[in-house]
Amino acid sequence: MIALMSLAAEGTPRLALELSREWIAVGVQPIIVVMQGSPNDLASDFEALGLERITLNLPERGYARYLILAFQIFRIARAHRPAALLSMSLGWHAFMAIGARLAGVDRIIAHVGNYPDASTGNAFRKFKFLVQFGRPFTDSLVCCSQYVRAGTVLHFGVKHSETAVIYNGLPTAFSRCDRKPSRRTNEAPFIIGMVARLEGHKDQPTLIRAARILKTRGRNIRVWLIGDGSRRHELELLIDAEDVADTVELLGMRKNVVDLITQMHLFAFSTTSDEGFGIALIEAMAATVPVVASDVGACREVLDNGRLGTLVAPADPAALANAIDAVLADATIADARAQLAQQKVASAFSMTDMARGYSDLLGLPMPETSPDFAA
Template identity: 30%
Template sequence: MKIKVVHIVEDLKTGGLERVIADIATGLNPEKFSVQVWCLVRGGEIFEELKAKGISVEVLGMRSHRDLKFFLNLCRRLRKEKIRIVHTHGYPATTLGRIAAKCAGVPVVLAHMHSTYYNYTAKQLYVDRLLGFFTDKIICCSKAVEGFVREKEKIMAEKLTVIYNGVDTDMFPVPELRCGAGCKEFVVGCIASLFAHKGHIFLLEAAKQVVAEVSLPVRFILAGDGELRQELQEHAKRLGLKSVVEFRGTVSDIPALLSEVNAVVLPSSEREGLGLALLEAMAAGRPVIGTDIGGIPEVINPGENGLLVRPGDSEALAKAIISLISDEEKTMWMGRKARKIAAERFSKKEMLEKIELLYLKLLKKKDVVNEI
């Protein structure tokens, strides 16, 4: 009999967290695991993608965090379907999902932490600290997130484990791209939701400096959507960048997008769990530029597969971009090194293997494997 696993999340819109869930749901061994994904509030683009791939996905329709009827129904369903593993992602799922799983007697309960960020009230933080005692394992997507959770939630070290997000390099072909003096233009990509903490405002300021200082035509492709789209578009226009900055919106075909660019920038200014967009860029053989924040320094080895700059420093970001434009040999070498690092340290296969082993280890500890 297959092991029944449910991933619980608020929604499945386009984003790094949601793409990680999709990778797990589609990548776990189907001979061992029966996987469902439950969205508490709404679906989204990745919800539809998973549905098209035959993954069991469902919107549960929670109206509020205090919906007692919804909570009781969730507990009953977990119990009725004999779910063996509940794997939660993001607030409020990591709180509500864990409480419901424990009330329903689910043997293994996990929380997956994807960011170095909390916007919790004191009450919410207190509840999460208590839940740490009843959670079998908390998966952190980077060492930075692990340290953040340990400090913020006062969780014992043995409860935490780091499993890096992974990418499949086979999904990212590497067409030959010439840069520097050998190409007609240099294209910089940025794949991130358009929210303040992603730092797009600093990328636009850097873009103005880059365009002013280099002779080679430069374009910037911003892939992603969010509440700041109109504001950022207006700012780009004020900076005189309308013709060189393209706001492409949500992009589903990331490999195709990466085939267009010479380098990828993630200018996060406040927080970043790991930066899945950076891993995808590396898998495509693109050098990456990121900020020295959160888990990004665990991905970028400065001067090897990319460059690190201070968060919020548009001048330093501009200089980093210019250094790639002006040195064709270095840029191409970094791209090759980036792909090698992605394959060796951040493979999707390794991520899935570690998650499967963790599932089985925890089930065995609870003496559940023998019941299946």
């Protein structure tokens, strides 16, 4: 059983979709449990795999929803008898785990996709309580990077032995993507892209402000911001305030991310220290698109301390603009790094290895884990 918050066309649901493909190929049939009925961008993709999908539609507010969640997971688990539960929603997993344990589910793990934000006061204390509350019922917290694992141990107060690291894997569509982005002519704009949720743990505002600097310098650029989220209106206002409506486009949630990334000349991953991994980051690396990213723990880990892409000070529009300008002036070094980055993705961020890693923890049948799997 895989539990998701929604079927939005974003990182975690896309990972669940790809994991399902891998498991189906070896005879494991996932059941998908979704807590919210919308957004459901990937519903047709899950349906195409023939997966049973159960939508809970929990109340939006009130403590009763936690008990409702535990009861519904108990009822579903009693009816379907899954061998294991993978919760891809941290915090909520505590009540899922209780319901699953009462129904006799043997193995329960939860995915940790972001570095814990301990600066949010009561919100973090509540989150930490939920993680602690779920500890007796959860076999492992699976972190998407060593950086996230360190934060999970430090801020949530769990033992190192209660965690594991499994890097996010490259989606199948990108594993077949070997087309290098086309070089622009003098007249064509230089396309800078970022794929990420429009939420507080990302930092599109810095990229928008960097676009303003580049526009002022007379650079012929276009910035594509791909994704959706609660900050969309805020970003629309900022785009107008910075006078870059002719330069920065909010493309919304897209399912053709492969096509869009392969059209980019540069991938700008402007993010915060809450970043856990960045699936879109390895997608750009797989497509040999040069990367400029914020110098935060997760990006530093994925980009091998800058060997595979340019790292710039976070929340610094001028530093980001200067790094982009350097690629505009001479892409030789950036292209060399992009080639190394593609090799790193092939060796370290395999979807098959990700599925093997989760299978080991969940007790599911899979071929033996390859040496690339980081546990």
